[in-house]
Each structure stands twice: as C-alpha cells, then as structure tokens.
Amino acid sequence: MQARDIVLIVDDSPGTLGMLTEVLEQAGFTVLIAADGPAAITLVQRVTPDIVLMDAIIPEMDGFEICRRIKRVRGMEAVPVIFMTGLSETEHVIRGLEAGGVDYVTKPVAPDEIIARIRVHLANARLTRSAQVALDAAGRFLLAADRGGGVLWCTPQAARLLGAEQTLLAPELRLWLARLAEDAEGRAPERSMTLAAPGGRQIEVSFIGRIGPGEFLLRLVEADPQADAMILRQRLGVTAREAEVLLWIARGKANRDIAEILGLSPRTVNKHLEQIFAKLGVENRASAAALALRTLGGG
DSSP: OOOEEEEEEOOOOHHHHHHHHHHHHHHHHEEEEESSHHHHHHHHHHHSSSSEEESSSSSOOHHOOOOHTTTTTTTTTOOOOOEEEEEOSHHHHHHHHOOOOOOOOSSOOOOHHHHHHHHHHHHHHHHHHHHHHHHHHHTTEEEEEEESSBBEEEEEEHHHHHOOOBBBHHHHHOOOOHHHHHHHHHHHHHEEEEEEEEGGEEEEEEEEEETTTEEEEEEEEEOHHHHHHHHHHHHHHHOOHHHHHHHHTTOOHHHHHHHHHTTOOOHHHHHHHHHHHHHHHHHSSHHHHHHHHHHHOOO
16 A cells, blocks of 8 residues: 655644645545644654645744744755745745745645645655665765755765764854855855864865755865875976965965965965966966866866
C-alpha cells in the first residue's frame, strides 16, 4: 500500500480547517491541523509533514513568523510551505517568500487549485531531495542557505568540513549572504570568502548560484594558502609574491585587506597587480580572479 502524503494545515478558522481537511482527505492525503504557531511548532517537532498550508493572518504569531520558526526545526528545511491569504498585495507575497514559502493562494481557497498546487510542489520537493541524494553520493562539499544564513540543506561532506551540524551559519557568512541578497543579479563584490574553522583550518566558501527566492548554493573547500599560491606560481608563471596577491584577489579581498594580510603597502599591492595583469593577459581584477579560480579548480 502506497504511503499517503502528509499535509499540515495551520489556520485559526474552524470553517477553513474543516473544508480543507475534507477536500484533502478525499484526494488521498493525510491531514494534520494546528490552530496557532505554538501548536504547529510542537507538531513538526514530532512529525515531519510533506507540505504545509499556512494561513498568513493568525493572531499573536502570524503565518510568516510561524513559517520562519518551523523552518528551523530539523527536517523541515526543504518542506514546501504554501501561504493562504486574502492579502494579494505584492508586499505580503514577498513577505511569504522571504519567510520560506514557495507559493501562495488567495482566500477563499478553490479546492481544485489547492490540490493541483500541492501536487506540483510535492513533485518538485521530491526532485530536490533526489538531487541532494545524488550530490551526497558524489562527495560534493555543498550547502544551501537562505538570505538570513539559515542552512536549508547540507551534504555530509560539507557538514564534516564545518565541524558540526549547523542550522545557522557563522555571523561573517550571514553578512556576506546579506550582500548577495541585496544584489538583483545574484552577484556580490566578493563571490567567495574565507572562514575560520575548528582546529585552526580555513574554509573557502564560494557562491555558486541562486536556487530559489532568497536561497543560495554555496561550495566549501578547505583552504591551504601556501599550497594554492604554489599552484598559481607554477601554472601561471607569476612570482611567489604575485601568486599570493592573486590568491587573495581570487578570494575577493580588496587591495587594502591584501596589504594588511601580506604586510605590504596598498601601493605595492597595486604594482603587483599591474604585473599580474600583464603576465596573465587580462585587463582587470575580475578576469584575473576568474583565471585563478579556474586554475585552482574552483570556478
């Protein structure tokens, strides 16, 4: 016998709960209900639904805040949330997406429409889980995070590299993600950054791309500055110091930061950059950084 998908309905209206429960059970779903935020949070800590229907306007704790909180519960990160609301203004649609929702329907809810949307988002969620399993099996060091720094999913390899199971990224990573979120084209002044990790290690975090509204795919690589600089020196024909400067350019650092890291003056860093551009046949730091990342296998 095929397992029935579980739909959690969060709504304070008995009439809506009764109507949706009847419609969804007739369509072959198992239905769970919660009339407020605390009840919904307690429920998902015990049972992980396959999808959530969330009323946006609930007294005391609205649906947007409930969504944010249940997304922090282990196993709920990738569960689709569809908002139900009589508010169709753009502001409320955006709030729903930013809170972690994938879709919204306006009240009064049309039964055929809600069932169709549920099935589409369940299918998408299954494809996403299949892709994550494939990435896990391939040994990739990848994670997905939302604009607030919440970890949506993480391959086992990336989790080991971070040193612990995390649901929220480090503060410096959250600031970096905020800059990504502010850029309309999904780019940021720094497409990668270096993070201090347990045991004195360094982890290079690179932005791969957007995978949804306010959701970002990141790649982790354990950094070894000396080894990376040696690779750049040998393969690109630059000096040892130029290789160090190029490495930090590839990591998105400004001249002033590079000068401080390497104990140089910003003017000296700029002189090294001029020599690097000439040797690599590029015209700017973005091209130089891209070439360095390709050389290191990171882009």
